[in-house]
Amino acid sequence: MRPSRRRAAIAVAAVAVLAASGCAESERDSSGGGGAVKDTLVFGVAGDPKVLDPSLASDGESLRVARQIFETLVRPEEGGTKASPGLAESWTPDAAGTTWTFKLRSGVKFHDGTDFNAEAVCANFDRWYNSTGLMQSPDVTPYWQDVMGGFAKNESAELPPSLFKSCTAKDATTVDLAFTRVSSKVPSALMLPSFAIHSPAALKQYEASNITGTADDIKYPSYAMEHPTGTGPFKFKSWDKPNKSLTIERNDAYWGDKAKLKTVVFRTISDENARKQALRSGDIQGYDLVGPADVEPLKSEGFNVLTRPAFNILYMAINQKGNPALAKPEVRQAINYAINRQALVDSKLPPGAKAATQFMPDTVEGWNADVKKYDYNVEEAKKLLAAAGASNLKLKFHYPTEVTRPYMPSPKDIYELLAADLKAVGIEVEGIPLKWSPDYLNATTSGSNHDLHLLGWTGDYGDAYNFIGTMFDRQKDEWGFNNPTLFAQFKDADTTADQAARVEKYKALNAAIAEFAPGVPISHSPPAIVFGKGLTGITPSPLTDERFVGATFS
Template sequence: MRASRPKVALAAIAAAALAVAGCAESDRDDEGSSGNKKDTLVFGVAGDPKVLDPSFASDGESLRVARQVFETLVRPEEGGTKVSPGLAESWTPDAAGTTWTFKLRSGVKFHDGTDFNAEAVCVNFNRWYNAKGLMQSPDVTAYWQDVMGGFAANEDDTLPPSLFKSCTAKDETTVDLAFTRVSSKIPAALMLPSFSMHSPKALEQYDASNVAGSADDIKYPAYATGHPTGTGPFKFKAWDIANKTLTLERNEDYAGEKAKLKTLIFQTISDENARKQALRSGGIQGYDLVGPADVEPLKSEGFNVLTRPAFNILYLAINQKGNPKLADLKVRQAIAHAINRQALVDSKLPPGAQVAVNFFPETVEGWNGDVTKYDYNVEKAKSLLAEAGASNLTLKFHYPTEVTRPYMPNPKDLFELVSADLQAAGIKVEPIPLKWSPDYLNATTSGSDHDLHFLGWTGDYGDGYNFIGTFFDRQKDEWGFNNPALFEKFKKADTTADQAARVALYKELNADIMNFLPGVPISHSPPAIVFGKDVTGVKASPLTDERFATAEFKS
């Protein structure tokens, strides 16, 4: 899951959302409508969703909502990362590996009563592929560009050619998706909520592709703020930004097993301790991003704490563009040796966290234990700095505020520990704390006025390219380096059809990355999610793909 850097006019979204918002608070008392069984769950989240159309979403809270309202052709297996059937029952490539045939489920309807079929699939793909204007901004269609590259007619010379080529509806339940080349991303990337299927009728009715404004002031259409229309087990009901609630209701016409809950409310409570207290008081019945120190106490109190498998990475990024000293490999090696990563894992992260050896976890194929490792060694760090003529180095160190991430539970605490390590090795640190969104994300993923910063990633699907390719497959402002040989090897890995050969290339790439050392992989952390003592039925997902349709209250 990418760290988004939205530049959205929130006031415009709020106005549109409030126009359709009902009183979500009143739903909380509707617990007796199906007998004595409770059927409304209020779940505490750390932040507001940014947008309700997942085509434009890259933040976790928007995608959490989308996963309940929309469905994709393929989806992750419950509790895992393997590709499994979604709206498609099966999928097969042609001999060249460039055209995939999907057999679709029959009898599925969108929330507005229209049919889901092959034509609807093509409407969705053609909408993305033929995007124009601001829809081609990386701040609007981030995941399309991560996966597919460019569009039918690129309006920016820096955009690559599109991986997607065409969609053909062969009959009501058979659709061909053609691509310009073999790619490791297909079909796994189609699990992303950004490739959710939308009602063609609703897309047209609410002018869903009419993204207006400017790159610094994006204004989304009514569809994206108040009329998301999918096929999922829940339907959108209201988004009350003023009261920080988003309400979904059960889709009574769902083609699969209907949700056990009648109403699902996402309540934004940004402070972690406040979420915990709301759970204990009964104001909410679950929340995400449980603090590491709270896991065992909440378990002992009888709450249902679920620990996700560690499928993420926290890293310290080193920007080689802004400070010429950081382009010296010895300086980057010194930084790596200066950090006591094991102490950080032991003192700041939840049980089960591990020091990272690669930029993706051991559970992903292509992980390589035989790479250059940088043990904690202050004297070696000082020696390397001296050899590089950088003994008096001063670095700007950005860290985020007002945020909790699955891989980064307490950013200020992590900064203080790593900053002390660097200073012990003789590196002076200039702390630069910034609000997570949009200040921190804009500052660290664009421009050159940043030396060091924390960032991370929760995997979208179980392929190594989704981690290291996302970070290092081309020149990016976050890292500020140009390494054509590395970029070419990524291109080769992505276009290698044979899985075993691709995995071997991932192992080589992990070795190359740790030799080049664009940053320091810090840790993999198993984040926790908690539910009330009487809530059951939800299975933790390494992809944060928890399915609230299966949640229910014990009798």
């Protein structure tokens, strides 16, 4: 799914199968008779959220809930990837490009009635920057570390210096965020729910940074499980866990357009077929990650199927650390030639999916039409393997179970196709299925006991670094290689202030990655989300940033 620094980032919590249960009577039209839901949306989710504090979250279900409760300084445009006003109305860099001034909205209140202002913004950034202990674990603050690097005082030699430098409240509605260098991540990365602004009073009252336990058994404070307090159009009401439901309710004091629905319930139904049946029976009014084979049937039945633009990558990672043969570029290139990407796209992915040539979609600036192509070629693969002395290669191929991802609708089916392709060029594959969380993520993003595995990435914002930089900008256990030249190219591109020049450097990076062949970019897939026949007002987002504030039943 994702690199080691965000091993849970790309994760939806795996949960036990729960049969769909009926809606509570209060969720239905008061006219009785099982009529249409009027003020409550019950949305079926594949798993429980992991945590309700988005600063500590990386799984899709946690972030789905967070996007309704919290807001960020800048937010993605509706249905797109570009930065637009959020809690900040405007933002401008200084001449050096290292200090950004944000003009904040006035009159905004947190759910606990306290004021949103510049001091609140700085309280949040100071909390993240001054994290200590387990708050510095990559499994606790993954997005901070992906974007900002380290902390005020790094407690691990593996942590890089912090990109963030300081926050200054100039007045109630003006805040300066200072950074140690120019970076392509600013301001776009501030759209991430992990940089949502929380009530400082609630953070203090519920000891939000008091993470206990161990790195393998993290214990979250009550703030993160029971008291998330933001400024969004919905506020937290209750969480019946595990594997049941989480409820949010309309924030009637919201600064913007009020939510049309009174209540949204996220009901855990881990089995995809059970979610589909619950939709058809009216027990839920929507669910995500519609199976490719279900898109057209659901449309024909009158359901509102929304297809997101493809803004992801499915890849087969090649770990160079464990098996010496995989450290040879000829072997990795042979594996690329062995894979029939188009056949996989045609047979296993939804309409609109594309075979990939690089580790980012062509809608992101920096995509390079001239990278080295690995068109399906069995004979070329065999030739390269023979030249590398690896004609009888035996590899362990990990693939996940109990999960559906936007870029990977059926992991076992995809694995079987890829394994057959590898067998055709003489590579013997041992399939190793593992439960998605935590077994699979732990096994594939750490250590050296994995040769090949399936993972992917859904972009967080519209910049090339968010794709290729997240994967390859430094040494990571998932890939098991050290390439100082490539790492230096990433640093140079990220610190280039001129956008046009930076795009050219991204193109050069994509070309270098294609030659180096650290893995196999397979496909880009347009995932679908479905809603009930009478539900409108939700715009599909390539970032999975669907906002329920505009949802309404006709």
